[in-house]
Amino acid sequence: MHGYELRKRLATLLGTFRAFSYGSLYPTLRRLSEAGWISEEAPLDAPSGTTRSRRGKRVYQLTADGKEHLADLLAEVGPDAFDDEGFGARLAFFAQTRSEIRLQILEGRRRKVEEQRDGMKSSLARTGERLDRYTRTLHEHGLESVDREVRWLTELIEHERTGADDGAGPTTP
Template structure:
């Protein structure tokens, strides 16, 4: 399982890869990416930024021209940070498809090779299929033992995972179709992304 700090580092490097940002903008964009269940506080962001500054993955720049009482610091990725982002995005092990890391990696898929995207998508689908099989077994064993609300909650969990497995299968098929036609990226699947 990926550590939260590693996930934040990947997300920050990815966002700064797209362009320089100040801390407030970074936090706002990170919270949009992480979703409502994993809001990021300044108390988590700034220590991560300081660590990345010490590691020379990012650097601070003070914008010229605009003078305010308190200059807003803008962060930008360094060459070493770009290399680290590429390295992190090329990893295809279990951390790449776990809940804590998959959404962030998926957000930056356009920066990844098609083979890596396929391996991550297939790994995620396989992990979810294992989870789905386990939850379905538990549901069938406990339906008679628990009340209807507990059963409905389990059924909701099964439907959510089934929906994400279908979505991943559509993405994998689109990637393979694009690979067969030599195009750079997949067409957008017709099904909508799951809410996680």
């Protein structure tokens, strides 16, 4: 697909809060091309009778090496797969990820979020009485969000362990 379409697809997959600017997208595409992981097709001429924009659209496609590199990346499980940004990107590619890898990532993410939740509970217990009611409710709201994520991750893990694929999938956080 071409750059504009790719940017739209990434926004759909990763969400609008992880939007790619054209200033970061095109240099990344150039680096991927230089590495041999994608190929670029030159713009085609517009059909006769239509106006042609000043610059045609380049079409990008994964190469065989690029597909192999993507498979290698999807098989890696490390701490970056559990943080907010890494987990979101990995989740977007779960359909192409092996089940045992998905399970490792989900369990690692749940451990990380549970640690975050424990820290938030501890902090709220220590400082809760000293906080004004608005700040306290803000902290409680954050804790509720983290609790929801732990429940959602637990549901995903159970779904993955049972291998059930009813098409409905787990609920969203």
